[in-house]
Amino acid sequence: MPVHKSAIKRARQAKKRNxxxxxxxxxxxxxxxxxxxxxxxxxAKGAVEAMRKVEAALARGAGRGMLHRKTASRKTSxxxxxxxxxxxxx
Numbered sequence: 001m002p003v004h005k006s007a008i009k010r011a012r013q014a015k016k017r018n019x020x021x022x023x024x025x026x027x028x029x030x031x032x033x034x035x036x037x038x039x040x041x042x043x044a045k046g047a048v049e050a051m052r053k054v055e056a057a058l059a060r061g062a063g064r065g066m067l068h069r070k071t072a073s074r075k076t077s078x079x080x081x082x083x084x085x086x087x088x089x090x
Contacts, residue, residue, distance in 0.1 A: 021066045028057045032079070039082050047083045054079065 002008045031054040038047035055076050062072035 024061050024066050031057050035079055039086055042086055044087045051083050
């Protein structure tokens with residue numbers, strides 16, 4: 001247990017950030033699954049729409065320090081490559 005006043009405050013802030021970051025991570029995962037489903041069903045239009053949302057969420061997460069910017073970039077790049085592959089297949 002924290003003893004100092006500053007440590008108590010820091011623990012309180014950490015708990016709050018943890019809750020917020022967990023919600024953000026969950027949202028990113030949900031959006032990523034939506035892109036995966038669209039890719040699996042070969043729905044190019046749906047995949048592009050879902051991709052736009054997941055790209056914004058990843059950038060937001062990286063900007064807020066929830067995940068590393070290169071991790072967000074890598075995930076975006078890999079998903080984009082797969083979406084482009086189904087678009088060009090048609």
